[in-house]
Amino acid sequence: MAEAAEEEPARLWPPPVGAYAEERGLFPLLQKMLEELLIHKPDDPIEFMINHLKQNNDDAPRICVLGPPASGKTTVAMWLCKHFDATRISQETLLLEETLALTEEAKAYKEKNQKIPNALWANLIQERLSNVDCIKQGWILEGFPENQEQAWMLQSFGIFPRHVVMLYASDTVLIERSSGKRLDPLTQEVYHTTFNWPSDPVVQQRLEVPPDLSEQEVSRRLLEYHRSFPELFQIYQKVLKSINADQPSVDVLSQVLTFVQTRPRSAAPFTPRLLLCGPSGSGKRLQAALIAQKYGVVNICCGQLLKEAVAENTKLGELIKPYIENGWPVPDNLVLELLAKRLSCLDCLTDGWVLCGFPRDVEQAELLQSSRINPNRVFFFNLPYESIMERLSQRRTDPVTGQRYHTTFRPAPTPEIQARLRQNPRDQEENIEKRLETYFRNLKDLEDFYEDAFYVNADQDPYVVFEFIESCIIKPLPCKKNRHL
Incomplete structure (x- = not known):
């Protein structure tokens, strides 16, 4: 029997178990109950724990x-x-x-x-x-x-x-x-x-x-x-x-x-599920890349995910393709199906993920929630209108090399390159204004939905922004909503 027991493979918890325990605060609850048992040393531990759960408010x-x-x-x-x-x-x-x-x-x-x-x-x-x-x-x-x-x-x-x-x-x-x-x-x-x-x-x-x-x-x-x-x-x-x-x-x-309102650090396992929200030009993609690089989480940009599905000619990609080619918004149900499939992959479940580009309004956020896609950290990037226009309207692309430049922050190194640079139509001021108008129209409802979100001043050095985001990832959530940088 002992030999058979030794040969039996170790049982591994499925990845969703950790998320379930984290969302319902099971690890701190069990830790608190164990502490109470060791302090009071009751004759009947089971009855003691039942009474503790009935009577105590650990929050x-x-x-x-x-x-x-x-x-x-x-x-x-x-x-x-x-x-x-x-x-x-x-x-x-x-x-x-x-x-x-x-x-x-x-x-x-x-x-x-x-x-x-x-x-x-x-x-x-x-x-x-x-x-x-x-x-x-x-x-x-x-x-x-x-x-x-x-x-x-x-x-x-x-x-x-x-x-x-x-x-x-x-x-x-x-x-x-x-x-x-x-x-x-x-x-x-x-x-x-x-x-x-x-x-x-x-x-x-x-x-x-x-x-x-x-x-x-x-x-x-x-x-x-x-x-x-x-x-x-x-x-x-x-x-x-x-x-x-x-x-x-x-x-x-x-x-x-x-x-x-701060909470003590916990020894419980923690899988980052990060959502970055913000207007165009606020630096969400850069911060997502920095987070993914340092912590090994999966970097998921919704727009890139749609393009990859089209390029790979999947069944879902074929449905999405006409919308991408004609510049139409992809229906929420198709985006959600693609996201849910990607976020349920083993790497996302075990390593965690950082998502940007979705949701863009409260209806999409509710769809995420109904699909059990629940981020445990949400960040809203704040940036003044003038800074957004400066960042986006001055972007240029070299059609030969594909390199991206900025007339102020990263000008072309030679006059020859400067002469052939082109502006993406998306970066024209009238198109930027349309995207911003849509974003800010939906912002208040989205903020109300994610009431425990952190607010980030994105109008500063990217590595200062990253340090703040990092501090919010590694520390437990405070007991209050609307935390700010």
Whole structure:
């Protein structure tokens, strides 16, 4: 039996399996479930996984906002909670949670002006995070963990933030900020006499100066924070981003949001399926060639694919031929049949592909989707009208050698070649304008269809454009649509 088993050939997964798993997020899901099993070590792993799938929302935010006193942790945490509809958890909110079993014990320490033990804080946080709102909607931990011991305790409970925001500013700035802080005892919202003063007179009247904001107390807390910071940084460095809090709050919040919307790199297999959209002259073909050359994906230009089908005299090519010869648009069903056949070939399924030239409108995009041709990265190339005209209208071709030149960027090397150059009728201004009018008429609907697309400034050095596209290929998709260069 052992010999027979050894002789049995290894089973290979068919190529579409990887695409199926990627589209449905199976690899991250299985990784997360395995992590939960190793942390909690349940007696019945199957039942535990079933309950995990029923209860947990693995896409919900799990964020820690850390920083020294007066760095703006509360402002950032509250803003994130409103943005994600998540639950904010801080010292103040925990001490107000009367339903928690350990709240009274923590309050007793507070009333005696004694330091609340790390273990008590950690247990309070664990109890609060086990509530349904935190599981379903996610959570923002403000000011926790405060030190290494708390961080280790939270990890032992299986509490791992996906993102840790570390705010920083000079001590001078922080001490000055502290003097202007005011607290709303009713809502626990923090305001500032200079940066964030409420417009409601009723709120203004009830604001109080927090009791522990003397310069000496703030200096003491800053010193304590600086002692704990290196250890926290070491623990969370793989999921941590330091953000300068000494800048306008709008800029701070923008940087925080960009960071917390990033996803960690995954070890799961990834097959690139790239779609490049853009007007004529935006450089789609060049970028497709660069991508194919570096990553070994199959470069598919829709126009070239149609010409090859005609040249090879295939049955489909014979149907396409009259349209090509007469300059008519090839019907969508023929283009789609040709594309589907090519993209289902083994090299496309295993190595991936980069496609340009199709779709040109939302109807064609819907046809692609109905044929299960789904790109996992879509790029829209943006280029000003003047740049498009300059790139295309000045193109010339040498009828003898077939070489292509440009009167500005790549002029002919000799007067003899210059004299025999010809312009393709497609590159005449009136024909360029017709193509652009068609492209921009359909652009908005196409952008709405591919709402998670990246937008590329194509009016710059081609290798700068390539570096941006490359960064989007190798990094996981952020959690937000309309990402820009």
